Amino acid sequence: MRHPPLASWHVDAPHRVARLGDLPLETGGVIADCRQSYVVHGSLDAPAGVILVCSAITGTHHRLDFLIGKGRALDPARHAVVAVDPIGNGLSTSPSNSLGQPGMSFPQFGLRDMIEAQRRLLDQLGVGHLAAVVGASMGGMQALQWAVSHPDRMDSVVAMTPMARTTPWAAMVAEVACACLMADPAWTDEGFRGAPERGWRAYAGLMHALVMRTPEALDRAVDVSGVGAWFDGIAALQRAQDFDATDFLYQSRAYAAHDVGTTPGCAGGTVRALASVRARTLILAPPLDLFNPVAAAREAAAAIPGASYVEIPSCQGHSAAANLDAADGAFLNHSIAAFLAG
Numbered sequence: 001m002r003h004p005p006l007a008s009w010h011v012d013a014p015h016r017v018a019r020l021g022d023l024p025l026e027t028g029g030v031i032a033d034c035r036q037s038y039v040v041h042g043s044l045d046a047p048a049g050v051i052l053v054c055s056a057i058t059g060t061h062h063r064l065d066f067l068i069g070k071g072r073a074l075d076p077a078r079h080a081v082v083a084v085d086p087i088g089n090g091l092s093t094s095p096s097n098s099l100g101q102p103g104m105s106f107p108q109f110g111l112r113d114m115i116e117a118q119r120r121l122l123d124q125l126g127v128g129h130l131a132a133v134v135g136a137s138m139g140g141m142q143a144l145q146w147a148v149s150h151p152d153r154m155d156s157v158v159a160m161t162p163m164a165r166t167t168p169w170a171a172m173v174a175e176v177a178c179a180c181l182m183a184d185p186a187w188t189d190e191g192f193r194g195a196p197e198r199g200w201r202a203y204a205g206l207m208h209a210l211v212m213r214t215p216e217a218l219d220r221a222v223d224v225s226g227v228g229a230w231f232d233g234i235a236a237l238q239r240a241q242d243f244d245a246t247d248f249l250y251q252s253r254a255y256a257a258h259d260v261g262t263t264p265g266c267a268g269g270t271v272r273a274l275a276s277v278r279a280r281t282l283i284l285a286p287p288l289d290l291f292n293p294v295a296a297a298r299e300a301a302a303a304i305p306g307a308s309y310v311e312i313p314s315c316q317g318h319s320a321a322a323n324l325d326a327a328d329g330a331f332l333n334h335s336i337a338a339f340l341a342g
Contacts, residue, residue: 003015003091004241004243006062009323011062011065014040016037018035018120018121019034020035020036020120023120025108025110026113029107029109031101031109031113033093034093035093036085036092036093036117037084037092040081041076041080041083042076042079044082044127045080046078046079046080049079049129049131050080050122051080051133052082052084052134052146053068053081053082054135054138054139054143055089057138057255058247058251060085060089061084063136064083064136066333067336068081068083072333073333073334073340079131079132082121086114086139086142087109087113087114087117088247088254089243089247090243090247095247095249096247103191108253110254110257111138111255115142115146118146129154130153130154131154131340132155133146133147133154133157133158134158136159136160136161136162136321136322137160137321138255140158140160140283141159143158143162144159144164144277145263147279147281147304148277149263151278154279155279156280156282156339157280157281157282159281160320160332161284161289161292161318161321162285162292162296163300164260164274164296165258165259165270165296166255166257167293167296169293170256170293170296171256173206173207174252177203180203180205181202184199184200186199187199192246200239204235204239205234207291208235209231209234210290212290212291212317213290213317214288214290214315217316217317260273260274270303274300277304277305281301282307282336283297283298283300283304283307283309284297284310284321284336285298286311286312286317286320287314287315288317289317289318289320290318292318308339312331314328
């Protein structure tokens with residue numbers, strides 16, 4: 001397991017791993033000896049219950065740490081916060097750390113398989129009901145899937161920059177990101193024979209310098225004369241996370257294929273699946289998102305009975321839910337705390 005370096009805003013907690021046994025997948029495959037990585041902030045007998053926090057693509061249990069802490073939206077003195085690592089992120093069972101199914105021999109999984117692993121974890125912890133499920137980006141997509149798959153298991157759902165069904169645009173972004181990695185000489189058509197360093201640089205340019213931001217955000221971040229040096233810094237920061245390229249290929253495929261409307265036992269498509277949600281739901285998105293189109297978030301909110309939609313007043317695009325800007329973090333903490341307070 002490769003835990004990324006701690007950032008100044010990360011909230012450290014003892015790292016735990018639950019052994020789940022073999023995990024059957026929707027594709028018909030099986031993850032052998034599946035392990036679910038997670039941390040717990042606070043006590044599981046917290047007075048206001050347990051909140052599950054789901055992570056984004058390439059993210060870890062630290063993804064939403066800016067919301068966790070005393071006086072913040074997810075206050076461990078009030079709620080226990082269980083932050084989980086999704087399958088394929090290098091901490092939970094992944095192509096990069098599986099001994100029996102390494103690399104490209106790993107079976108393809110989907111977001112609902114991530115949910116099933118998390119459900120098994122909660123059962124092991126004795127957590128039968130959740131106060132809320134919270135996530136951003138792919139984490140927000142997991143939160144919506146939780147509400148469809150297990151509508152009576154949580155009181156509330158908070159989904160930031162989510163999609164209930166991946167749009168062609170978002171799927172294409174993920175496909176191009178994979179192409180950046182596979183264009184590296186380290187790709188052999190059967191896997192990577194080493195870290196695709198040039199591929200990761202191209203990936204960082206697409207995902208972290210462009211798609212996660214907006215033109216206005218970039219104008220504020222850097223002068224045109226300093227673009228090269230700024231990009232070097234972005235690429236270096238991305239590589240410091242030491243994320244595995246094969247793990248990204250697998251997570252991106254799960255991301256691109258997702259649709260709550262294909263949930264087993266939930267006939268009728270995406271809108272009907274969302275109409276079955278019983279949890280109080282808050283969906284937040286910025287005015288412009290170049291990764292997960294804002295229209296997808298609005299459509300999900302419109303389809304969920306009684307859902308609230310809040311626009312994040314930010315020019316940071318998809319990164320509005322990633323704590324790049326202190327004002328965005330403050331807005332999200334305030335809005336989510338008010339929602340969870342009822």
